[in-house]
Amino acid sequence: MSLVRVDNLTATAGDTYLVDGVSFEVVAGEVTALVGASGSGKTTSALALLGDHGDGVRLTGRVEVAGEAVVDGNGVTAAAAGMRGRVVAYMPQHPGSALNPARRIGTTLRELAKLHAGNPDEAVRAAQVPGDRATLKRFPHQFSGGQRQRVALAQALTCGPDVLVLDEPSTGLDSITRLQLVHELRDLAATGLGILLLSHDLDLVRALAARVVILDAGRVVTSGSTEVLPPAPDHAVPGTSGDRRPLLKAMNVSAALRPRGRDVVLRDVDLAVPAGACLGVVGRSGSGKTTLARCLAGLHERMAGAVLLDDAPLPVLRKRNREQHRRVQYVWQEVRGSFDERRPVDQQVARTAQRLRALAPDQAHAEAVATLARLGVAAITAARPPSRLSGGELQRAALARAVLAHPDVLICDEITTALDDRGTALVLDLLSELKSRGAALIWIGHDLGLVAALADEVLVLDGGRVVEQGPPATLTTAPQHPLTQRLVAAARLGDQEPPPVLSLDTRSEPRR
Secondary structure (H helix, E strand, O other), X not given: OEEEEEEEEEEEXXXXXXXXXXXXXXXXXXXXXXXXXXXXXXXXXXXXXXXXXXXXXXXXXXXXXXXXXXXXXXXXXXXXXXXXXXXXXXXXXXXXXXXXXXXXHHHHHHHHHHHHOOOHHHHHHHOOOOOOHHXXXXXHHHOOXXXXXXXXXXXXXXXXXOEEEEXXXXXXXXXXXXXXXXXXXXXXXXXXXEEEEEOOOHHHHHHHOOEEEEEEOOEEEEEEOHHHOOOXXXXXXXXXXXXXXXXXXXXEEEEEXXXXXXXXXXXXXXXXXXXXXXXXXXXXXXXXXXXXXXXXXXXXXXXXXXXXXXXXXXXXXXXXXXXXXXXXXXXXXXXXXXXXXXXXXXXXXXXXXXXXXXXOHHHHHHHHHHHHHHXXXXXXXXXXXXXXXXXXXXXXXXXXXXXOOOOOEXXXXXXXXXXXXXXXXXXXXXXXXXXXXXOEEXXXXXXXHHHHOOOOEEEEEEOOEEEEEEOHHHHHHOOOOXXXXXXXXXXXOOOOOOXXXXXXXXXXXXXX
């Protein structure tokens, strides 16, 4: 039974076509995947199921959900408002935008369940979120990026929808949790739920989708079964390590979420990264990867131990001088909130070179536009406000903003999660050039194969501790620690048995 039918959908902003003649359907019990590069029209097409669109955007064509017209020849219909949540639930690409930072997640889930007559207990199980009291009492900021993704999924499922729209649901997930997600989504589809999957993760699409629609520049290029997908490139390229003096060092770094050492999430981590080398950091969601990145960047002040740059102590961010700011740059996982919605993106990227390198405005802007173009973000796109860019375009803009500082150390936290293979290749090419110029890179990711494309050494975190470390070729072919073995095995999506659901709480000590 067809739950969604989209015929000749067009979205225009003035004279610009964002989506041009797109058609697809979502069938009960099946997964339909929209695949395409950042800015290809996936999110615009999906939001049309809710009758939603950006400011100044006009929808035409026809969109039917559960037999009712949401969009017709005259635009969005009155029936669209009644579809949201009750019939169609949407989980956005950036989970932070779907979670209320001032409310505990348990409170939000109970309110959604009351409003939509949903079952929050089933929702948290399906989304791999533990339903224990301690977890449900947390606020969104107390979860990692991958964990917030699962909490946002639980919110969507609590509404009890007939159609579930998932925008890049594997963003920020480690390979074990990603494998678990495949099995959970298969189980949800088996109950009769229709799923519209927006993803650049071709392995995820192959494992789930019955129907695939490939978009490019707002148009359907081809559609059919998963056989229409291009083969995924092999990113695994071994790094080359050397015995050079470390440019950046961390010694016995520990960190807590709350004062007086409560909720410890990082324990006695040591690392050293020479100039011209890359350290990869992998682990499950909640293992402490982002907390480690924030400690190195000076953003996490509840830490013990030492961070050294050229053997000199590196203070927390608010105490760093301009040169220290320039030398150590951080590109974080959820970038949308780091941009000012009132200013064009290219101006915000250029501001880094003006502020930290004292470039003239025209020179800084020219360098910003050139760097963005190299990363696949056209000048006309970069001149728009952040709300008019896709998640992948903003990820690349955040990288360009950091690169314009000409940093000696660049910390990258899951910066390719919203990118397709072409976008990822452009990022890897730029980072490889930075390495060749002598920059030290810290690459935090959940994809061991991708990390191996750039890293000279890989560090595996579990429960806030380093459990294994070595060259990427060794860790991917002969992993020693059980977690590393599971990460390597789970990276191959398919008909594997789902791994057990682990608690989001990775602490080894109880609350005090």
